């Protein structure tokens with residue numbers, strides 16, 4: 001590999017570290033998203049290990065709803081990631097533009113997320129950072145989970161403090177001083193519930209504040225607007241359960257009436 005083999009196009013956005021460009025590989029005219037990470041920046045943030053782990057995790061994943069990492073290469077200063085190009089870009093931009101999604105579209109997205117998460121969990125990968133900002137949309141409108149920056153091989157334990165919005169974190173990951181800081185794949189079920197709420201309502205159910213966080217722990221009822229259908233309400237209540245063991249398993253999510261009614 002060397003950069004010469006790629007024609008670099010417009011910037012596609014800024015990831016956590018580095019920038020992403022539309023790129024086309026010269027020989028086969030293969031279009032991709034080329035992400036450039038600076039080694040110096042990774043060193044400053046002590047992120048090399050994490051990036052190496054992300055590369056390791058994402059290189060072995062093959063699923064239509066998971067963004068592919070085709071390969072990577074580096075020169076003295078930079079690491080280059082050859083990522084799948086998602087033809088319709090970032091999901092959160094679609095969500096902001098639409099304010100909230102119709103239930104049919106939300107149900108199709110949740111079904112695809114459940115499918116992707118079942119695949120990840122079978123490979124003992126917990127994503128841990130499911131939110132609209134980490135989801136892209138393919139050319140046929142299908143969604144693709146990207147950015148495995150916080151994924152771990154299950155069971156994980158909370159070593160580092162989490163930097164980012166708390167909106168999607170389940171109670172077991174934020175309960176202050178909880179002795180066993182181990183958790184498992186069920187953290188992604190909570191996040192799936194928060195994602196579903198945000199698709200239907202246009203904002204997260206528990207805003208990012210300590211009081212709301214404690215309310216989340218005691219599970220004071222979040223407010224679900226009246227325009228949300230009874231079936232959607234039912235599924236939300238079965239995912240946003242404080243006790244991880246009480247959350248609806250992904251197989252049951254795919255079989256839930258709200259999902260089956262709108263899919264296939």
Ligand SMILES: CC(C)CCNC(=O)Cn1cc(-c2ccc3c(-c4nc5ccccc5[nH]4)n[nH]c3c2)cn1
Pocket residue numbers: 012013014015016020033035051052054055056058069081083084085086087088089090136146147148
């Ligand atoms: C360490 C390594 C394994 C991390 C791999 N994961 C990432 O780098 C996460 N990431 C993906 C991207 C990204 C951003 C944008 C796109 C796009 C894309 N398509 C677009 C279409 C229209 C407008 C904007 C678009 N961005 N396709 N693929 C992308 C990939 C940015 N960061």
